[in-house]
Amino acid sequence: MGRSTGLAGPAGAVADTDPVEGTASRVRATDSVAGTAIRVGDTDPVAGTAIRVGDPHAVEGTASRVGDSDPVDEVAIRAGDPHVVEGSASRVGDSDPVDQVMDRVRDSDPVDEVVRRVRDTLEEVFAAVAETGADTAALLTAASGPGREPVAADLAGLRPGLRARLAGHPLVSGVGFVAAPGLLADAPGWLEWWQRGPGGAVRPLLLDLDPEHSAYSDYTHWDWYTLPRETGRRAVAGPYVDYLCSDEYSLTLSAPVGLGGRFVGVAAADVYLRHFEAAVLPVLQRLPAPARLVNARGRVAASTDPDHLAGSLTRGPDFAAVLAGPPAEHRAEGLRMLPCGGTPLVLVTAED
Numbered sequence: 301m302g303r304s305t306g307l308a309g310p311a312g313a314v315a316d317t318d319p320v321e322g323t324a325s326r327v328r329a330t331d332s333v334a335g336t337a338i339r340v341g342d343t344d345p346v347a348g349t350a351i352r353v354g355d356p357h358a359v360e361g362t363a364s365r366v367g368d369s370d371p372v373d374e375v376a377i378r379a380g381d382p383h384v385v386e387g388s389a390s391r392v393g394d395s396d397p398v399d400q401v402m403d404r405v406r407d408s409d410p411v412d413e414v415v416r417r418v419r420d421t422l423e424e425v426f427a428a429v430a431e432t433g434a435d436t437a438a439l440l441t442a443a444s445g446p447g448r449e450p451v452a453a454d455l456a457g458l459r460p461g462l463r464a465r466l467a468g469h470p471l472v473s474g475v476g477f478v479a480a481p482g483l484l485a486d487a488p489g490w491l492e493w494w495q496r497g498p499g500g501a502v503r504p505l506l507l508d509l510d511p512e513h514s515a516y517s518d519y520t521h522w523d524w525y526t527l528p529r530e531t532g533r534r535a536v537a538g539p540y541v542d543y544l545c546s547d548e549y550s551l552t553l554s555a556p557v558g559l560g561g562r563f564v565g566v567a568a569a570d571v572y573l574r575h576f577e578a579a580v581l582p583v584l585q586r587l588p589a590p591a592r593l594v595n596a597r598g599r600v601a602a603s604t605d606p607d608h609l610a611g612s613l614t615r616g617p618d619f620a621a622v623l624a625g626p627p628a629e630h631r632a633e634g635l636r637m638l639p640c641g642g643t644p645l646v647l648v649t650a651e652d
Contacts, residue, residue: 411638411647414583418593419641421471421579425553425569426534426643428465428472433557433567435461436477440559449485455492462494463502465569471579473550474505474570477557478519480529483564489519495570523597524552528566531624532556536595536644539573539611549573549611551601573610577602591649593640596620601645619646 439457443450458477465475476493484490493505519525527535534555542550554568580602584591590605598614608614617632623644630637631651638647 410583410586410588411649414580414587414591414647415638415640417583418580418645418647419643421576422536422553422640422643422645424469425471425571426555428469428475428569429534429553429555429567431461431465432458432475432477432569433555436557436565436567437559440483440564444559450483451486452484452490455479455484455490458492459494462492466494466496466502469569471571471575472569473548473572473575475568476505477565477567478525479565480563481520491519523595523599524554524568525566527596528554528556529563531596531620533624534644536601537597538595538599539601542570551576573601577610587649589650591647593645594619594648595646596623596644614648622646 435458436455439454440450443454455477462475466472469475474493474495476491478493479487479490481489491505494502495505497503522537524535524537527533527537534553536551536553538551539549542548542552550573551571552568553571554566556563557565557567580593581604584593584602584604587604590603590607592603592605592608592614593601594614595601596619598616598619600608600610600612600614603610617630617635617637619637622630622637623639623646627639627642634651636649636651639645640647
């Protein structure tokens, strides 16, 4: 959070010792298929790779998490309990072999894979934002009443939850509540904000919020504050160099907090851009054409397009209108635009 400058590889954790000729599955203790057998929890070695049910599955040297539909080296096993049958596998109670699963993966639209990855990555962070917003609304409700207005000290009650979110959400580098001016009886503005410092230490962000001082930090014009205030919806701001918190390129995800129908501030969380790119660039790079992810302002959050680098501002279509409309594909000005699963980012590629 701060002032803007305007600007995988697949892994399978093998914990069992039961290898099965490049294919793995759980089979009953007495099952034997093509002369090989494996039992979960057993230590019978059978030359090949190894698997434990619930861990990533190894199939011909590639891996897929159980229940995960993301392809890994073009192999994805939708499985509750895959069976070994002459080197192929299927879901329990299903007769689909791995070849059919692989065909489905190859036939799937890679754009859908990008949308799912962006959605899953952002929703993890927005979960921390939503928890902070709910805690804030409950705290302010308890601190307000006839003849009683909330004060800055009341927001200290958020701290245990904020520290827990920093510990429980690896992508989150900072999290907190930012009060609307006039909300608190004893302060013109306030950030109850906690972040990871060097070495992982959790510390508060301390700013000068007195408008009479030359070092006053007026946060009310920054996108992570103004977008939720103006639209009443979640927002992604940045990336920008976060001079206030970390001097890192960052994204800030935020959502409005209301009390009795009145806007009282935003709950927000920071994500380092390098962490976000590590999560989404692998699937962006699978697209056949250059692509980028942009927010409601047209700011590029991640990109494989050399003409639209992360942090740059995209001119042209009204991306805010795309996000405000139905979650469907839009086409305009030679661009294909798709909201990312209800999150406030739009995937932009050239029309086919």
